[in-house]
Amino acid sequence: MSNPQPLTAGNSRVKEARKLSRRSVRSERRLFLADGPKAVEGALERPSRVVEVFATPAAAAEYADLLADAPVTLVDDRALASLSDSVTPAGLVGVVRFLDVALNRGFWQVEPRVGAPRAVHSDRLFAICADVRDPGNAGTVLRCADAAGADGVVLAGDSVDAYNPKTVRASVGSLFHVPLAVERDASVAVRAAKDAGLTVLAADGGGEVDLFEADDLVGGNVVWLFGNEAWGLPPELAELADHRVRIPVLGRAESLNLATAAAVCLYASAKNRRS
Structure with a gap:
């Protein structure tokens, strides 16, 4: 884990990640949010495209095997909810590089x-x-x-x-x-x-x-x-x-x-x- 104490919603790293909810910011940075264990699992099939995974302590423990080699940052429940688009967040949100390739x-x-x-x-x-x-x-x-x-x-x-x-x-x-x-x-x-x-x-x-x-x-x-x-x-x-x-x-x-x-x-x- 990259931090022993969970970050709060007011933390600058969380705030910067939250900006990726806007399409203009996603396009500029070529980064997006992968919300939930299924999306994070898919992203981690190629670890090089995952910049960071925000996880609550409970989710980090539940999905320890999935996150074993991932760059994980612990956040509290409110911080995670601010990053998630889900009604009931599952506790994991990844910051992932764009996947699209050239149409050649x-x-x-x-x-x-x-x-x-x-x-x-x-x-x-x-x-x-x-x-x-x-x-x-x-x-x-x-x-x-x-x-x-x-x-x-x-x-x-x-x-x-x-x-x-x-x-x-x-x-x-x-x-x-x-x-x-x-x-x-x-x-x-x-x-x-x-x-x-x-x-x-x-x-x-x-x-x-x-x-x-x-x-x-x-x-x-x-x-x-x-x-x-x-x-x-x-x-x-x-x-x-x-x-x-x-x-x-x-x-x-x-x-x-x-x-x-x-x-x-x-x-x-x-x-x-x-x-």
């Missing part, structure tokens, strides 16, 4: 994912989220991509900050598992994927291709393109896709929400990937 040609290449329980596939699978504003949806798409064995996710356009506390929490650790890129211009991300040899499939309720009839299409080198929760994909972006794919709605529901649609599409591709 290397991003689209398949490499073995650390700790992934699947074999490496010859086919590549990615997701581009364009103008996804809800942090819960963004985090859940990351989680779905991780579960489906995807090779990377791009947050594009006016999408929510990947390091928003709600996004981090909704990913349930998957933010630390899936390669992530951020691109301000969604069309640049789509064109980069096509240049890298990927087929771009736009998830679109009015698409010309029925997902149930698209096994050959969704099982190759694919990037799924998902749009905004409320208005979907802008026409000019959807037109850049190679195909527009609709998920058939068999009951009376008007549509599926973004995260559910992403899960269906990503798993359709995962089912058809070739080893």
